[in-house]
Amino acid sequence: MWVRQVPWSFTWAVLQLSWQSGWLLEVPNGPWRSLTFYPAWLTVSEGANATFTCSLSNWSEDLMLNWNRLSPSNQTEKQAAFCNGLSQPVQDARFQIIQLPNRHDFHMNILDTRRNDSGIYLCGAISLHPKAKIEESPGAELVVTERILETSTRYPSPSPKPEGRFQGMVIGIMSALVGIPVLLLLAWALAVFCSTSMSEARGAGSKDDTLKEEPSAAPVPSVAYEELDFQGREKTPELPTACVHTEYATIVFTEGLGASAMGRRGSADGLQGPRPPRHEDGHCSWPL
Numbered sequence: 001m002w003v004r005q006v007p008w009s010f011t012w013a014v015l016q017l018s019w020q021s022g023w024l025l026e027v028p029n030g031p032w033r034s035l036t037f038y039p040a041w042l043t044v045s046e047g048a049n050a051t052f053t054c055s056l057s058n059w060s061e062d063l064m065l066n067w068n069r070l071s072p073s074n075q076t077e078k079q080a081a082f083c084n085g086l087s088q089p090v091q092d093a094r095f096q097i098i099q100l101p102n103r104h105d106f107h108m109n110i111l112d113t114r115r116n117d118s119g120i121y122l123c124g125a126i127s128l129h130p131k132a133k134i135e136e137s138p139g140a141e142l143v144v145t146e147r148i149l150e151t152s153t154r155y156p157s158p159s160p161k162p163e164g165r166f167q168g169m170v171i172g173i174m175s176a177l178v179g180i181p182v183l184l185l186l187a188w189a190l191a192v193f194c195s196t197s198m199s200e201a202r203g204a205g206s207k208d209d210t211l212k213e214e215p216s217a218a219p220v221p222s223v224a225y226e227e228l229d230f231q232g233r234e235k236t237p238e239l240p241t242a243c244v245h246t247e248y249a250t251i252v253f254t255e256g257l258g259a260s261a262m263g264r265r266g267s268a269d270g271l272q273g274p275r276p277p278r279h280e281d282g283h284c285s286w287p288l
Helices: 008-021 162-216 229-234
Strands: 036-038 041-045 050-055 063-070 076-083 086-089 095-099 105-110 119-127 133-136 140-145
Touching: 036 119, 041 050, 050 119, 050 140, 063 095, 076 095, 076 119, 086 095, 105 119
Parallel strands: 041 140
Antiparallel strands: 036 050, 050 105, 063 076, 063 119, 076 086, 095 105, 119 133, 119 140
């Protein structure tokens, strides 16, 4: 009931004030009311990437986002811009602006930072409709330190010291000096073994050849104590010995011969005493 009693003139005045002040209509198009830029302090090593985040409470295609840097004279230098959904670097392509999926946050990246990239950065929003307005965020400082050498392993091994290199060199030289004579000695022993084996094999082969050649060797001269052939041919065969018949006679001498001659028997061959029969007389028995 009280609403009906509000005069229309008062309602119209309130709407006009809201329109002029942007309380009702211009708030959606006024992103600078909640423009933030963080982190406020960022430290990276040289060669790494640096990332800042610029947040807007509301975003429309009529807005343009700028990434600025404060110069030593406290003047803003534009590094990159984001408009119509595209990042537009101004001078250096290492400065990029990427809109996140929520469409309210923007990542502002510096790729491969350098030592001279250190400084104060900020973001600014520009509204062109219904009339041009510019708002900037508080500044954030970037510090780029010296490059840090990163190792590929989780537990890097200590770099070899000169002493370790010298010791390794000495060990290598000693190993070579010891190893070469050992190899030469082994080679010599192998050569001696092979030569010995070959000589033994040759000796065994020569013995076998000698044994095989022995039956055909020249006969050893020998003396046979036998009768020569020409002596056998010249010798006449002996005839069997015939029995010689010897006749005996008794000779009687006179007394002058003495009694000693008595009883002696003589033969044609001469005087002799009685002799026994010989075996070679054959079947001749006693004399007639």
